[in-house]
């Protein structure tokens with residue numbers, strides 16, 4: 001089947017053909033206005049780690065940390081070695097994953113504050129809408145970081161939020177508004193603060209502190225759990241200072257050491273409650289983002305301190321979900337995709353000794369740069385796909401060039417979704433890449449650095465557009481940005497981008513510059529190598 005430059009052509013998978021016919025035709029009579037899906041449709045679980053690097057899992061060569069559960073997932077599925085998040089930070093990657101639109105097409109998709117208004121608009125067609133309309137039960141559990149409510153800074157956290165994930169196709173959500181290092185430090189369940197404490201009304205500001213409230217800057221003696229290494233010196237919650245100011249919360253405030261347990265328990269419950277119908281679960285972990293503060297039972301389980309222990313905790317969460325799939329008899333027909341929202345970062349603002357305890361471990365594996373960077377380490381991420389019923393050749397690796405931008409259309413093809421015209425505009429159906437039945441590279445992928453510099457990978461080549469910014473991040477982490485005022489062209493036979501071939505290969509350079517112009521203009525699908 002030839003499809004690699006065509007958008008969204010739905011494929012027939014020969015060995016699944018009978019099941020597929022049922023999937024497409026078999027929706028049962030609508031119940032409560034929502035069609036119920038064919039039971040043969042696979043469950044889909046996206047396990048989305050935070051800041052987990054390409055080299056952070058044992059099956060990707062990690063040192064000093066064991067990840068047996070993730071490794072089992074890989075042994076029972078496909079491990080991808082050339083797959084990319086859309087961007088080198090969270091918000092744009094997640095926006096792109098869930099909408100199938102490149103975040104850089106929209107101005108307001110950078111790292112969101114904890115009081116950002118909802119970035120995906122209710123009228124947009126999301127991955128969750130797609131599953132919901134196909135009759136799936138849908139859930140988002142864990143880190144959100146895409147805004148809540150109608151308007152930035154205007155939320156009333158003491159009442160139901162007027163717009164939340166229910167407006168984006170999620171039947172159920174139990175989420176952190178942004179990140180663990182940003183206020184408000186409470187879970188939101190179906191549009192309201194979970195475990196709300198009326199005796200401690202919540203106020204949030206990203207502009208000024210509330211009178212009388214301690215901060216990390218002024219009251220470092222109150223930081224009994226973690227101290228900042230840069231930034232993160234505003235409100236103190238659970239002995240850790242954060243970005244932004246908050247007041248109140250009381251018993252609704254999370255304890256960092258319990259976040260993994262809490263979200264995993266909610267994920268397990270959602271699976272149990274929906275075991276008899278197809279479900280889609282977006283399970284986005286807090287691990288291994290800062291502040292890294294894993295539960296005591298994971299402390300010392302790696303030799304890398306809190307960052308390594310947070311990887312162990314992540315692996316435990318994955319194991320718990322796999323165990324529950326086994327217990328419910330759902331393993332066979334559940335497609336699990338595991339990945340990360342961007343590359344790794346070692347010191348991201350807390351004094352957790354991550355840097356000094358690394359030893360020989362290389363969080364980004366062979367790639368240059370880390371989170372935030374235009375170099376590969378910014379977006380090169382682990383990707384593992386397991387679906388026993390649908391993937392025949394397991395325990396294998398695939399070096400196919402892949403981007404998370406395509407997962408919406410690909411999963412849409414999997415479930416026979418009918419997607420509205422104009423939805424997921426940048427997402428292509430590459431389902432056969434995901435299932436290992438086609439190893440043809442995507443003709444190109446585009447990567448977004450934290451400062452909006454775009455890079456394009458095509459065939460063996462990578463082009464990074466010129467930018468006058470500094471070579472190193474200036475505000476904290478010790479990370480190469482990938483910035484250069486000259487255009488950069490690398491041959492990707494060498495994983496580590498080192499020798500800029502732009503001066504010697506002007507034709508290749510022009511070709512990729514033209515490609516990037518076409519992609520920006522929404523005409524990337526018309527490009528062919530060598531043109």
Ligand code: NG6
Nearest residue numbers: 089090091111179181230231348349
């Ligand atoms: C940065 C934070 C960093 C992290 C990042 C977002 C500072 C000094 N650093 O601004 O700690 O929170 O934003 O990470 O504030 S992300 O993975 O959610 O994109």
Ligand code: CA
Nearest residue numbers: 050051090341
């Ligand atoms: Ca991240």
